[in-house]
Amino acid sequence: MFDHGPEGASVDVARIMESLAEQGITVLFKADAERMREGVKPWTFVASGAPVHEDLLVRTDGVSVEACLDVCLPRLREFGLVIPE
Template sequence: MVDVVRVMTALAEQGVTVLFKADAERMRDGVRSWTFVASGGPLHEDLLVRTDAISAEACLDICLPQLRERGLVIPE
């Protein structure tokens, strides 16, 4: 299992702002209730990686490879 706090901390240390959210209303509706957004900062101005998914794990499975492809260091 991925340590979300460790991932978010590593990204923040690299100048990336990270939001990871569970939406209760969308969860009740049975739709993609988890959102992950990573956006640029002083070091990565043009960065935007976002997904809405059915689970926290699905968000990470989608977004972490994209962040690694852009040269960010993500702990396992």
């Protein structure tokens, strides 16, 4: 868990990933060592719905886990997925 958002609310990334997997979504978080050394958005978040939700693909690169979640979680909610708080 880590602090996230202006209120410093705690977010459990593993819980979010498990919830998405239970809904048929494959989720990947990656930290790229080379990009981290270069100081270029080392974190990648990818969520894919194939084969259950074939039209779903959400991906972003960010400077932090929090930055990736800020972009991706609202997009996943737009697909009707339930994201635990």
